[in-house]
Amino acid sequence: MRIEHKDLLNRILEFLGGELDITKTQFESAVKSYQALAEQLTKDNSALLPYKPEILPQGSFMLGTMVKPVVEGSKLDVDLVCQLINKNASWTQYDLKQKVGNQIKDNKTYEKMIKKPEGRRCWTLIYAEDSNYHMDILPCIVDSNYNIVFEKSFSNAELKDADELAIRITDREDIGYNYTTNHLVWLKSNPFGYAKWFFRRAIINSTRFISLKEAIEPIRDFDKEKLPLQRVVQILKRHRDIMFSENSDYDLDHKPISIIITTLAAKSYDKEDNILDALVNAVGNMRGEIKEKYNPETGKIEKIIENPVNSEENFADKWVKEDKKREYFYEWLNKLEEDIASIISSDGIGLNNLQKSMSSQFGNSITEKAFINYGNQNRILTETGKRKMEAGTGLLGATVSGPIIKKHDFEGLNG
Amino acid sequence: MGSSYIKSSKQARKKGFSANKQLEKIKELFPNMKVIKIKGNLFEVEIKLKPTPVSKAYDVKICFDKYSGVDIYVINEKLEVAANRKTLPHVYSHLEQKLCLYSWKKRQWTKEKLISSTIIPWASEWLEFYELWLISGKWLGGGHDEYGEYVEKKSIED
Numbered sequence: 001m002r003i004e005h006k007d008l009l010n011r012i013l014e015f016l017g018g019e020l021d022i023t024k025t026q027f028e029s030a031v032k033s034y035q036a037l038a039e040q041l042t043k044d045n046s047a048l049l050p051y052k053p054e055i056l057p058q059g060s061f062m063l064g065t066m067v068k069p070v071v072e073g074s075k076l077d078v079d080l081v082c083q084l085i086n087k088n089a090s091w092t093q094y095d096l097k098q099k100v101g102n103q104i105k106d107n108k109t110y111e112k113m114i115k116k117p118e119g120r121r122c123w124t125l126i127y128a129e130d131s132n133y134h135m136d137i138l139p140c141i142v143d144s145n146y147n148i149v150f151e152k153s154f155s156n157a158e159l160k161d162a163d164e165l166a167i168r169i170t171d172r173e174d175i176g177y178n179y180t181t182n183h184l185v186w187l188k189s190n191p192f193g194y195a196k197w198f199f200r201r202a203i204i205n206s207t208r209f210i211s212l213k214e215a216i217e218p219i220r221d222f223d224k225e226k227l228p229l230q231r232v233v234q235i236l237k238r239h240r241d242i243m244f245s246e247n248s249d250y251d252l253d254h255k256p257i258s259i260i261i262t263t264l265a266a267k268s269y270d271k272e273d274n275i276l277d278a279l280v281n282a283v284g285n286m287r288g289e290i291k292e293k294y295n296p297e298t299g300k301i302e303k304i305i306e307n308p309v310n311s312e313e314n315f316a317d318k319w320v321k322e323d324k325k326r327e328y329f330y331e332w333l334n335k336l337e338e339d340i341a342s343i344i345s346s347d348g349i350g351l352n353n354l355q356k357s358m359s360s361q362f363g364n365s366i367t368e369k370a371f372i373n374y375g376n377q378n379r380i381l382t383e384t385g386k387r388k389m390e391a392g393t394g395l396l397g398a399t400v401s402g403p404i405i406k407k408h409d410f411e412g413l414n415g
Numbered sequence: 416m417g418s419s420y421i422k423s424s425k426q427a428r429k430k431g432f433s434a435n436k437q438l439e440k441i442k443e444l445f446p447n448m449k450v451i452k453i454k455g456n457l458f459e460v461e462i463k464l465k466p467t468p469v470s471k472a473y474d475v476k477i478c479f480d481k482y483s484g485v486d487i488y489v490i491n492e493k494l495e496v497a498a499n500r501k502t503l504p505h506v507y508s509h510l511e512q513k514l515c516l517y518s519w520k521k522r523q524w525t526k527e528k529l530i531s532s533t534i535i536p537w538a539s540e541w542l543e544f545y546e547l548w549l550i551s552g553k554w555l556g557g558g559h560d561e562y563g564e565y566v567e568k569k570s571i572e573d
Contacts, residue, residue: 005468350471352549368551375547375555382540383557389536391444394464396539402444403532405540409518410505410558 001344004397009343010276011377012354015370016362017231017275020067020238022076030061030078030133037125037135040107041082047099051084051141058138058191063198064226065233065262070241070363075126076133081191083167084141093170093177093186097123100139120172140167141183162193162309193309201266202229204273228278229269235279236261238362239336244328254324256332260305260315264289267308283340287333290316383407431526434458434481440531441477456481461490462535466543473542477530485530487514487538494545497552504554504561505541514541518558 022030038055041048059079060066069076082100091099101123105111115124115134122136143166168186171177180186204227226234237258244255268285272278291304302320307313319326339361346354351371359367381387381398382405390400434456441460442448451459457480465472474491489512494503502509505516516537517523524533544556554561 002468008467008469346469348465348471349469350549351467351469351543351546354469355550371547371550372553372555375544378543379555379557389539392446394462394466394535394539394542395468396466396536396543403536405536406523406533408516408523408533408537408558409521410537410541410544410554410556411515411518412505412559412561 001347004395004400005347006274006276007397009346010274012358012370012374013231013235013275013279015373016358016366017226017234018373019366019369020234021226022066022068026076026132029131030076030135033127033131033133034078034080034135037080037104037110037137040110041100041103043103043106045106046103048084048103051086053100053103054083055137056081056083056192058195060237060258060262062191062195063233063262064230065237065258067234067237067241068366070238070245072365073132078133078135079138079191080135081138081140081167084139087141087183090181092179092181093174096139096141096183097170097172100137104137118172121169138169138189140169140189141186142167143184143188162190162196165193165196165309166190167192188310190307190309194307197308198229198262198266201269202227204228204271228272228275229266229282231275232269232278232282233262233265235275235362236265236282236336238366239339240332242361242363243332243335250328251324254322254328256325256329257315260329263305263308263315280340280344283336287337295320431481432529434479437479437530440529441535444531444535451476464535464539464542466539466546470543470546475538475542477534479530481526484526485524485534487516487534488512489514489542495549497549499552500548504545504548505556505558514538516541 034055034057038053041053041055043049046053056062057079058081059077061078061080066076084096087096097118101114101118104123104125105114110125113125113127115126118124119136122138124134124136126134143164166188167190168183169189171187174180174187176185240256240261244250244252246252264286265282267289268282269278270281270285272281289305291306292301293304294300295302298320300320302314303316303326305315307315316326316329319329339357342357343354346357349357355367355371358370378387378396385404385407386398387396387405388398388400389396389402389405391402396405434453438453438458438460441462445462447463449461451461453459457478459476459478461474461476463472464475473489476488476490478486478488486507494512496503503512505514507513507515516534540556544554548554552562
């Protein structure tokens with residue numbers, strides 16, 4: 001593949017990635033909303049106050065892998081944790097969940113917004129039409145005092161300290177939901193350990209090291225450039241969202257889940273410094289990152305996608321009982337491999353046909369915008385005297401050898 | 416002496432490049448060009464242009480006449496038209512696929528300029544922006560406004 005071909009695809013994918021981001025307004029309004037929620041939880045009358053409640057983003061909002069919904073105007077999910085450093089010794093899981101819920105509902109506005117019935121592990125707030133998101137709030141208690149770990153940069157230390165970032169959560173389906181007061185036996189989760197792992201995979205030599213604290217900082221710079229791995233995850237999630245869209249024939253309850261896509265992509269990623277190479281290599285290696293294990297109880301071989309910060313957790317555990325989930329995943333991966341291969345073999349098909357092919361993969365509106373941005377950028381390159389035409393072929397570009405394209409105006413019969 | 420120098424320079428500029436000189440320069444850039452016709456002050460040649468690695472390769476005919484100038488055509492295929500448009504953008508003739516590449520008024524091309532370093536790169540750009548135009552019917556290459564969109568925009572702003 002010619003370097004110019006790679007550059008072209010890379011630029012299109014960069015623009016596509018940019019179109020997948022939620023808008024700055026949406027982002028800032030979401031941040032504002034969860035800061036307001038944090039204020040509610042730390043009010044003077046709050047029963048949680050002694051335990052220093054904090055609202056922190058988790059999931060794709062923290063990882064920087066959130067994607068615009070396919071149907072414009074549909075709601076985004078913003079995942080938050082409501083984290084306490086300790087609790088009243090007599091509180092059960094039920095108590096913690098209710099204390100957090102009550103403190104939220106103490107505010108009349110939030111009381112109206114809270115989703116009923118409550119979730120298995122979360123409280124959900126549904127924001128008004130113009131906000132376009134809901135927030136899942138996960139009540140939890142930290143395992144140990146890990147503020148120290150937060151301060152550490154991703155560059156230092158091994159992942160061994162990831163476990164120190166674990167939190168304990170409540171689960172209505174847990175047998176001890178109404179009884180167990182020792183939170184160290186509650187269900188363990190580790191969204192921040194996972195984030196630490198993810199950013200360690202994502203950061204490339206050319207990027208400065210960021211700390212986990214920075215990644216979860218409520219006030220972050222929206223415009224900060226995305227890392228190739230973050231863009232790849234966004235592109236893969238978008239591909240999934242288009243394939244499993246409302247008007248597809250699939251049962252959407254079984255579509256591949258984001259944590260599986262994110263984990264496999266991050267495991268496959270090899271610090272490529274551009275989106276195209278990162279995408280091609282990630283897609284090419286994802287299949288191999290799914291391990292198999294014989295289960296003596298069932299006599300069957302099971303697929304394993306290990307949680308990188310908790311080897312006991314298999315993100316694909318539901319595939320055992322729900323064949324559709326596994327089937328859908330492999331159907332998606334097959335299509336993804338084919339689709340990416342078709343992008344690579346686009347030599348001579350016509351820019352319009354490349355757009356057509358990509359729009360079936362990622363949606364027409366954002367793909368069209370990506371190509372418009374690409375065209376506009378080319379026009380500006382010519383206008384500023386930065387484009388040349390290759391002798392013998394007519395190929396246009398900044399690095400080819402041939403005459404510089406002089407400034408000119410396309411005219412027409414009408415002008 | 417000074418005045419005679421100025422005079423001859425003026426004459427040279429007025430005369431412009433000969434057909435031979437223009438042809439020689441095109442051949443330098445495109446050694447594979449096909450000569451269709453050469454006769455005195457005029458020639459017709461055909462070259463292949465592929466503006467980006469993803470783009471198709473197009474056959475382009477360059478017709479030069481020292482007295483009437485240069486005309487450019489896309490040949491050997493009927494170009495598609497964007498779904499939301501009826502005719503090709505920036506052409507003198509839709510049927511002939513005769514391209515409109517520069518402003519006469521601004522004298523962006525005159526007989527004193529080489530086809531190889533102006534018209535041909537512009538034709539390649541036309542093909543690139545044409546493929547992008549097929550996507551949405553929007554011309555992104557700049558130049559005069561084909562669809563009165565500036566006017567619309569202005570009136571909205573006003």
